[in-house]
Amino acid sequence: MQSPSLLPSRPAAAGLLAALLLSGCASNLAPVRSVGEQTQKLSAAAHPMLAGAADSCMAKAMRQQLIMATRFDAQGSELAARQRCVMEEKTSPRLVALNEVLIAYGKVLVDSADGKVSSYKEQFKGLGEALGGLEQPGDGTPLLDAGQLSVVMKLAQYMSTLATQRMQKASLRELLAQQEAVNITSNALKEYTLRIHLPNLRDEAREVGQLRGAVGTMSGTEPLAANYVGTHLYQESKLLAQRQQAATAYVEAINAMQQSLAALAAHLDNLQDPQALAQVDDFAQRVAVLEHQVALPSPSRW
Amino acid sequence: MATPHALTKEETYAIADSLAQASSLVLDLRIRQRATLSQEEQQLLEKHENHLDMLVSLFRAYGIYLITEDAQQASSELLQAIDKGKARLKRITDIKAGIETAAKLVDLGAAILSRDPGALLEAAASLRSKPKKDDAPA
Numbered sequence: 481m482q483s484p485s486l487l488p489s490r491p492a493a494a495g496l497l498a499a500l501l502l503s504g505c506a507s508n509l510a511p512v513r514s515v516g517e518q519t520q521k522l523s524a525a526a527h528p529m530l531a532g533a534a535d536s537c538m539a540k541a542m543r544q545q546l547i548m549a550t551r552f553d554a555q556g557s558e559l560a561a562r563q564r565c566v567m568e569e570k571t572s573p574r575l576v577a578l579n580e581v582l583i584a585y586g587k588v589l590v591d592s593a594d595g596k597v598s599s600y601k602e603q604f605k606g607l608g609e610a611l612g613g614l615e616q617p618g619d620g621t622p623l624l625d626a627g628q629l630s631v632v633m634k635l636a637q638y639m640s641t642l643a644t645q646r647m648q649k650a651s652l653r654e655l656l657a658q659q660e661a662v663n664i665t666s667n668a669l670k671e672y673t674l675r676i677h678l679p680n681l682r683d684e685a686r687e688v689g690q691l692r693g694a695v696g697t698m699s700g701t702e703p704l705a706a707n708y709v710g711t712h713l714y715q716e717s718k719l720l721a722q723r724q725q726a727a728t729a730y731v732e733a734i735n736a737m738q739q740s741l742a743a744l745a746a747h748l749d750n751l752q753d754p755q756a757l758a759q760v761d762d763f764a765q766r767v768a769v770l771e772h773q774v775a776l777p778s779p780s781r782w
Numbered sequence: 783m784a785t786p787h788a789l790t791k792e793e794t795y796a797i798a799d800s801l802a803q804a805s806s807l808v809l810d811l812r813i814r815q816r817a818t819l820s821q822e823e824q825q826l827l828e829k830h831e832n833h834l835d836m837l838v839s840l841f842r843a844y845g846i847y848l849i850t851e852d853a854q855q856a857s858s859e860l861l862q863a864i865d866k867g868k869a870r871l872k873r874i875t876d877i878k879a880g881i882e883t884a885a886k887l888v889d890l891g892a893a894i895l896s897r898d899p900g901a902l903l904e905a906a907a908s909l910r911s912k913p914k915k916d917d918a919p920a
Binding site: 604613644 | 798799802806809810812821825828832835838839840843846849855856857859863864867868870874877878886889892
């Protein structure tokens with residue numbers, strides 16, 4: 481059989497060369513993917529807290545009315561509570577919108593770091609089959625023998641993988657260069673948590689403590705009601721403590737996210753850097769803690 | 783005339799926190815003096831406490847407004863970068879579709895070489911069909 485002159489005569493050696501070329505440009509983007517996934521989880525865990533500011537305010541107002549109003553009227557109290565919490569209702573969509581930008585950022589990081597993006601296995605299978613089916617005109621023998629076919633395929637694969645890996649890297653580099661914007665956006669959510677959400681929870685916890693004291697003094701005259709409300713308030717105080725822990729865990733997870741994004745940006749060409757990997761790992765652990773903390777707490781209904 | 787003073791975030795938080803403390807003191811008074819205060823006094827204190835709570839909400843909501851306002855510019859820049867990233871992903875997917883087309887072209891070439899009219903028609907039809915984009919990112 482006559483070999484086309486452009487192909488190397490020793491396929492094994494050429495195959496080795498192509499394999500070397502391929503291994504040189506292969507990169508492991510798993511840490512980027514992990515940070516993208518954790519960012520999405522972080523934002524998903526924070527959503528109820530950011531979206532539920534009005535619910536929390538309503539629960540606080542209703543609870544206080546029920547226990548302390550001189551004349552309690554459920555419907556009127558609900559109306560008054562709704563009016564009192566109208567500002568929370570109006571402002572929380574702004575926080576939710578910021579959080580959704582972070583979710584979208586996490587998703588595009590995951591999609592861009594996806595192994596499938598620069599993997600052409602499926603596409604090249606078709607090309608390989610097509611090339612393998614080529615026959616010499618006339619005698620029906622294959623145009624390329626198995627060794628030659630493998631070299632051609634590897635070279636083609638190398639060329640397109642190189643092009644798309646470059647695009648993938650460039651894309652990730654640009655996404656990770658948005659650190660300042662990510663930090664400003666996530667710092668806003670952090671500031672909300674520290675300066676507004678946590679003070680709200682602390683006020684609520686203080687008030688629940690006061691109300692428990694008030695209910696305690698009623699136990700002589702109305703023991704059943706006092707015991708019932710007292711138990712509910714006790715549960716509430718535990719829940720408020722958990723919600724405060726969850727808020728603190730959220731802030732810590734945001735810090736870890738910012739640090740791991742900075743580490744990825746600094747080590748995009750060497751993602752196996754131990755320090756960068758440690759940051760990414762720390763972020764995943766903080767998110768796991770947060771997810772555990774938010775599994776229970778959301779304001780109870782009064 | 784004095785220049786109107788815009789509240790900073792820090793001032794806003796501090797005002798909200800002190801109003802919340804004031805409201806808590808009123809509640810304390812209502813609880814402690816429950817037995818001794820007249821109905822009118824109780825109602826008046828309740829009204830004051832509600833007003834204070836409303837002001838706390840107002841100042842904290844203003845704080846949220848200031849926080850999110852500051853982040854607006856950054857978050858819209860981030861959204862632009864996200865869109866750009868998505869467009870790049872689409873370009874990579876288009877390259878993949880190009881390789882599939884190349885395979886079909888080779889089939890067409892083979893069919894021409896073999897002078898098989900059936901295979902030729904089949905290869906030409908497959909070239910006209912749309913490349914699959916099943917793994918295109920959203």
